[in-house]
Amino acid sequence: MTDQYAVIGHPVSHSKSPQIHQAFAAQTQQDISYEAIEAPLDGFKSTIERLVSEGYKGCNVTVPFKFEAFQLCKQLSGRASAAHAVNTLLFRDGQILGDNTDGAGLLADIEQNLHCKLLFKKVLLMGAGGAAHGVIWQLFNAGASIVVANRNVDKAQQMVAEFAPYGTVFASSYEALAGKKFDVIINATSSSLADELPPLPEGLFAPESLAYDMMYGRQTPFLKFAAAQGATRLADGLGMLVEQAAEAFCKWREVRPDTAPVIARLRE
Numbered sequence: 001m002t003d004q005y006a007v008i009g010h011p012v013s014h015s016k017s018p019q020i021h022q023a024f025a026a027q028t029q030q031d032i033s034y035e036a037i038e039a040p041l042d043g044f045k046s047t048i049e050r051l052v053s054e055g056y057k058g059c060n061v062t063v064p065f066k067f068e069a070f071q072l073c074k075q076l077s078g079r080a081s082a083a084h085a086v087n088t089l090l091f092r093d094g095q096i097l098g099d100n101t102d103g104a105g106l107l108a109d110i111e112q113n114l115h116c117k118l119l120f121k122k123v124l125l126m127g128a129g130g131a132a133h134g135v136i137w138q139l140f141n142a143g144a145s146i147v148v149a150n151r152n153v154d155k156a157q158q159m160v161a162e163f164a165p166y167g168t169v170f171a172s173s174y175e176a177l178a179g180k181k182f183d184v185i186i187n188a189t190s191s192s193l194a195d196e197l198p199p200l201p202e203g204l205f206a207p208e209s210l211a212y213d214m215m216y217g218r219q220t221p222f223l224k225f226a227a228a229q230g231a232t233r234l235a236d237g238l239g240m241l242v243e244q245a246a247e248a249f250c251k252w253r254e255v256r257p258d259t260a261p262v263i264a265r266l267r268e
Ligand code: NDP
Pocket: 063, 102, 105, 126, 127, 128, 129, 130, 131, 132, 150, 151, 152, 153, 155, 188, 189, 190, 191, 192, 193, 194, 196, 197, 198, 199, 214, 215, 216, 237, 238, 240, 241, 242, 244
């Protein structure tokens, strides 16, 4: 019998997850279905309860429900506990289990696809929302030292306080970054959605620095700024999207799909 999966968000019609998981299923010969389901903003819990009662095996969770998904879980992986956010649910014996694969997805894209090892690297993580929370744990695990910059500095400080036990991390305003240089600068804000640039000072990039925007599918103001500042290594978040999906697929199906052909097809 076909096992059912879905991605739940609001809005969700733009999601590439159905296309990605269907490609993984074809490649690994898994008999699954995968659809996009828009939950009402006040109806995430009831949507999940419906899926569990209908026998779905799991789902992905996207904006704005990752924090609510965290609250719903009976059991959490270590990385989901650290992130306080969940993007992957497994339904097993009537229980809801939660994981967060965003950080693993980002790390696989940066270290494996882009060949940029993070051990001892100075990383600037911009943003203190769900995406930044989801990836910071994995950046620590890779051995990076991290500065978190956010428009609302209180949120950056709160995030740093949560994660300080795990590694070297500092909070900063954008202005206070002036005069510093970073090996990797990650845009985990939603500024690119509005075609805006976080208020970054000049001079943060060395020529070999990697500028990574989690947004994908367009040339963002951040990547344009990085190029104008002399950065030669630029990446969007499409690889992360496919890699986090592969990690979720692997949790559900216990088989790891090959991501390279899926990334290449989506880039076409
Ligand atoms: P949230 O709404 O949780 O957080 C938004 C963050 O962006 C906050 O830190 C906010 O700062 C900051 N921000 C918004 N606008 C601006 C601006 N103009 N200048 C500076 N900072 C700004 O969103 P998420 O964290 O969930 O998502 C962030 C982005 O990451 C989205 O674009 C999403 O598409 C992308 N993403 C990509 C993934 C992938 O697989 N490629 C996976 C997950 C997310 P403040 O607190 O000051 O308001």
